[in-house]
Structures are given as structure tokens and as C-alpha cells.
Amino acid sequence: MPIRISNRVRRFALPFLFILVLAALSGCTPHHNQSTFGAAGPIAERQKDIFVLIFWVAMAVFVVVEAAIIAITLAYRRRHVEGLPEQMHGNNRLEVAWTIAPAVVLAIIAIPTVNLIFSLDREATAAASNLEVVVTGHQWWWEVEYTGEDVVTANEVHIPVGTAVRIVLHSEDVIHSFWVPKLAGKVDLIPTRANQLVVEATEPGVYFGQCAEFCGEAHALMRFKVVAHEKDDFAVWLDGMRRPALPPAPGSPAAAGQAIFAGNCSMCHSSQTTNPELARSERDTQGVRQEQFLKDLEDSAIIAAPNLTHLATRLTLGAGVRDLNEGTLAAWIRDPNDLKPGNRMKKLANVYRTQGLNDDQINQVVAYLMTLKPGPAGQAPAGQPAGGAPAGDPVARGKQLFTSAGCSGCHATTPDNIVGPGLGGVETRAATRKPGMSSDDYIRESIVNPAAFLVEGFPPVMPANFAQTLSADDLNALIAYLKTLN
Numbered sequence: 361m362p363i364r365i366s367n368r369v370r371r372f373a374l375p376f377l378f379i380l381v382l383a384a385l386s387g388c389t390p391h392h393n394q395s396t397f398g399a400a401g402p403i404a405e406r407q408k409d410i411f412v413l414i415f416w417v418a419m420a421v422f423v424v425v426e427a428a429i430i431a432i433t434l435a436y437r438r439r440h441v442e443g444l445p446e447q448m449h450g451n452n453r454l455e456v457a458w459t460i461a462p463a464v465v466l467a468i469i470a471i472p473t474v475n476l477i478f479s480l481d482r483e484a485t486a487a488a489s490n491l492e493v494v495v496t497g498h499q500w501w502w503e504v505e506y507t508g509e510d511v512v513t514a515n516e517v518h519i520p521v522g523t524a525v526r527i528v529l530h531s532e533d534v535i536h537s538f539w540v541p542k543l544a545g546k547v548d549l550i551p552t553r554a555n556q557l558v559v560e561a562t563e564p565g566v567y568f569g570q571c572a573e574f575c576g577e578a579h580a581l582m583r584f585k586v587v588a589h590e591k592d593d594f595a596v597w598l599d600g601m602r603r604p605a606l607p608p609a610p611g612s613p614a615a616a617g618q619a620i621f622a623g624n625c626s627m628c629h630s631s632q633t634t635n636p637e638l639a640r641s642e643r644d645t646q647g648v649r650q651e652q653f654l655k656d657l658e659d660s661a662i663i664a665a666p667n668l669t670h671l672a673t674r675l676t677l678g679a680g681v682r683d684l685n686e687g688t689l690a691a692w693i694r695d696p697n698d699l700k701p702g703n704r705m706k707k708l709a710n711v712y713r714t715q716g717l718n719d720d721q722i723n724q725v726v727a728y729l730m731t732l733k734p735g736p737a738g739q740a741p742a743g744q745p746a747g748g749a750p751a752g753d754p755v756a757r758g759k760q761l762f763t764s765a766g767c768s769g770c771h772a773t774t775p776d777n778i779v780g781p782g783l784g785g786v787e788t789r790a791a792t793r794k795p796g797m798s799s800d801d802y803i804r805e806s807i808v809n810p811a812a813f814l815v816e817g818f819p820p821v822m823p824a825n826f827a828q829t830l831s832a833d834d835l836n837a838l839i840a841y842l843k844t845l846n
């Protein structure tokens with residue numbers, strides 16, 4: 361009895377199949393931001409060629425096999441009812457043929473594939489002499505560092521066009537995978553080892569990247585951009601990254617924001633690595649932040665975080681989850697989880713465990729962050745007071761500065777340690793730390809040059825720019841106030 365296909369199945373199955381095929385094919389459009397078919401550079405092009413080769417080989421196999429199945433089905437279909445067909449066993453010629461044919465097919469695929477894998481690795485090594493970018497994966501963002509250039513940034517990789525660039529890949533936590541579909545295939549970032557890949561863009565433009573390895577809660581929101589510049593523009597970009605931002609005008613909302621940033625954000629985020637020394641030590645600083653986090657996974661108030669130097673020049677926010685502008689920045693600072701559920705800033709930053717910042721403070725921090733862009737060439741950061749505290753009694757002034765300059769975000773006025781050591785009793789401690797040095801000098805040096813005598817057991821995260829943002833009077837007032845604490 362022939363099988364009956366019910367009308368209902370017939371009515372729905374065909375259109376359904378049609379939609380399915382259409383949906384599958386739409387994945388092949390080269391215009392999509394993350395389509396490997398829209399290769400935008402010679403490396404992606406060569407990888408695509410391998411794909412096309414494999415596709416056509418597979419297509420040939422498909423056609424031959426399907427044709428054989430159909431031909432045999434028709435030729436040997438049951439025509440007479442009685443008896444079994446002729447029984448046979450073994451056919452040397454056929455068996456040799458279907459052993460050799462797949463081996464030949466696999467060789468056609470394997471030789472160019474393996475060849476390309478090895479030559480791209482050699483080219484990646486050679487590309488180091490053009491430009492090397494070190495990318496470190498974090499849950500769930502990307503740290504980006506330019507070898508030998510004293511430039512560190514995050515979530516954006518800038519490259520010159522027409523240049524093969526070596527990308528070295530590390531991970532600070534779990535396995536991630538670096539994938540810019542239009543520029544090159546993906547390569548994993550594996551803890552404790554360095555991988556590499558080579559990318560090259562033919563035309564200037566912005567290319568979409570994405571972590572391609574499931575790496576935890578916010579994995580799908582771990583994106584990035586590769587920005588390809590004309591060679592001259594790339595040099596301008598690099599140069600800009602090394603030029604300090606103009607300091608906020610005294611008394612402006614941005615100046616207030618800078619102080620809030622010092623107290624609430626700077627333990628995790630560097631924002632001024634335009635200075636070569638700070639840029640060079642940023643990797644170490646991040647390492648220490650990460651160690652502090654690993655010591656206390658649930659309650660740490662500190663973790664390695666995106667470098668915010670010249671944040672205002674970036675295209676996106678939160679590892680590519682939103683375009684960056686004042687509105688999205690304010691939304692991010694108000695509640696990072698709104699834009700990126702699961703991120704570590706919301707979980708660990710102390711401000712979200714306490715009352716949080718109010719709208720005015722958020723706007724001030726946004727105003728400060730929007731000043732983070734290259735200042736005019738040849739300008740040195742000008743000195744100016746951060747707090748605008750009133751003159752008069754130095755201790756009262758110091759007490760006010762302690763909050764307005766951001767010290768209170770990291771230091772308790774009791775002996776209890778938060779991010780930094782508790783400052784209760786700092787005067788007595790000073791004498792034992794640096795015998796022969798006056799406590800005033802010890803405290804002053806600790807403030808203006810935090811790296812000079814690091815207190816053991818604490819991360820080197822105290823901002824290094826108080827010498828610029830605090831006046832001599834401010835410093836004296838702070839010292840006078842700190843000496844009253846016990």
C-alpha cells in the first residue's frame with residue numbers, strides 16, 4: 361500500500377521547508393556585520409577560499425552519492441513479486457574504489473587547509489615587526505596593549521590598513537576566543553599560554569568582533585571592534601593615546617567627577633596611562649587587581665577592569681554592548697547590569713553595595729569621563745586643586761578634601777583597611793615605616809608618589825596624579841587632618 365501523506369502535512373510541510381531553507385541561506389549574506397563571506401582583507405579572503413573549496417568538494421560528493429542512490433533505487437527497484445534477488449558477497453574493485461576515493465577527497469581538502477594553518481602562523485610571527493597587539497581576555501571584556509608603544513586600551517583594536525598585524529592572545533581567567541569574522545578566523549585565548557593570529561584589513565572601517573567561546577554569564581555580550589585606519593591616521597591615533605587629556609576646569613562638574621572617580625572607580629580603572637611609565641606598569645597593576653579579586657571572589661572590592669584612558673574617543677561601551685555617549689555612560693554608571701547583566705563591575709564595586717551615586721554625581725562622573733580624550737600636542741597636565749575646599753582651618757579643610765578629592769573611597773579614617781590601609785594612626789606608623797623621615801614627609805610622599813613606598817599587602821592602585829590635582833595648601837591641609845586620626 362502506498363504511504364498517504366495527509367493533506368495537512370502537505371499544506372504546511374512545503375512552505376515550512378521553504379522558510380527553513382530561506383532562513384539558512386540568509387546566513388550566507390556577505391553584508392552582515394559578522395559574516396565570514398564578506399571577507400575584508402587578504403587573510404580572511406584566503407580562509408574563505410578554503411571554505412569555498414571544501415564547499416564545492418562536499419557538493420561534488422553530495423551530487424555523486426545522491427545520483428548513485430537515485431540511479432540504483434530506480435535501476436534495481438522491485439519489479440517482480442516472487443523470490444529473492446540474486447545474492448552476492450564482496451566486490452574487490454568497488455571496495456578499493458570507495459576506500460581510495462574518500463582518501464583522495466580528504467587529501468584535496470587537507471593539503472591546502474593544513475598548509476594555510478601553518479603559513480598563517482608563520483606570517484603571524486613575521487607580522488610582529490609591523491605591529492604587535494597583545495589582547496588579554498577577561499570575563500567579559502578585552503584588554504588591548506600595543507607592544508613597545510606604551511599604549512593600553514580596551515574593547516577596541518586599532519590597526520593600520522594594508523598591514524599584517526600580529527595579535528598575541530592571553531587570558532586572565534577562562535578560555536575565550538577572538539573572532540573578527542571579516543578579518544580572520546577565530547583563535548582561542550587560553551590561560552597560561554600565548555596564542556597568536558594575524559589580521560589585515562584592506563579598507564579603513566569598523567569591523568565587528570565577538571568572543572566565540574562560551575565563557576560565562578555575559579559571554580554573548582563580550583564584543584569588540586577592530587578599527588582600521590589609513591596608515592597616517594593610525595599614527596595620529598597612537599600619538600593621541602600618548603597625549604594627556606586636558607584637566608577639567610577648576611570648579612567644573614568634571615572636576616567634581618574626577619574626585620568621585622578617584623574615590624570610587626580608580627581602584628579598578630586606570631584612566632591616565634598616557635604617561636609611558638603608567639602604561640608600562642598597567643599590566644602589573646591589572647595583575648595585582650586580579651590577584652586581589654581571586655583572594656576573595658565574592659567580596660573583593662577590586663578586579664582588573666577596562667583601561668579608561670581616552671574613553672571619550674571610543675565607539676562603544678561595556679565591551680560593545682552600546683554606542684558610547686553621555687546617555688549610555690550615565691545609564692552604565694547608574695546600573696551596569698541594566699546594559700550588561702552579570703558584569704563584574706556591578707557585583708564588586710563598593711558604590712553599588714552602599715547607597716550608589718546620585719544623579720548629580722553620575723552626571724559629574726560622566727562629565728569627567730567625557731574629558732578623557734587627547735589634549736593638544738605638547739601640553740603638560742596643569743596643576744589645580746581637585747576639591748575647591750575653603751581656606752581657613754587646615755584640619756577642617758583637610759577633612760573636607762579627604763572626601764572631595766576621593767581619598768575616602770579607598771581609605772577609612774580608622775585603622776580598618778578597605779582598598780587602601782586604614783589611615784587611623786598613620787602618624788605613629790610613619791615613624792616605624794621610614795625611620796629618620798618626618799611623618800609629614802612620609803605622608804606627603806605617600807600621597808604625591810604612591811609608588812615610592814608601597815605598603816605591603818596592598819595593590820598599587822592609589823592614583824598617581826594627586827601631585828597635579830592637589831595644591832601645596834591642599835596637601836598641607838590633608839596632612840594636618842590625617843595626623844589627627846587615630
Ligand code: HEC
Binds near residue numbers: 514671
Ligand atoms: C570593582 C571594580 C570596579 C569598580 C570599582 C568600577 N568598575 Fe567600571 N568596570 C569594571 C569592570 C570589570 C568592567 C567591565 C565590565 C564588562 O564589560 O563586563 C567595567 C566597565 C566600565 C566601563 C565600560 C568600559 C568600556 O571599555 O566599555 C566604564 C565606563 C566604567 N566601568 C566606569 C566606572 C566608573 C565611572 C566607576 C566608578 C563610579 C567604576 N567603573 C567603578 C570594574 C569596576
Ligand code: HEC
Binds near residue numbers: 622807810813820821
Ligand atoms: C583608588 C584607591 C585610593 C585612593 C583614591 C587613595 N588611596 Fe591612598 N592608598 C591606596 C592604597 C592601595 C595604598 C597602599 C599602597 C600604597 O602605598 O600605594 C595607599 C596608601 C596611602 C598612604 C600610606 C599609608 C600608610 O599606611 O603608609 C597614605 C598616607 C594615603 N594613601 C593617603 C591618601 C590620600 C590623602 C588620598 C586622597 C588624596 C588617597 N590616599 C587616595 C589607595 C588609594
Ligand SMILES: [Cu+2]
Binds near residue numbers: 500535537571572582
Ligand atoms: Cu569570552
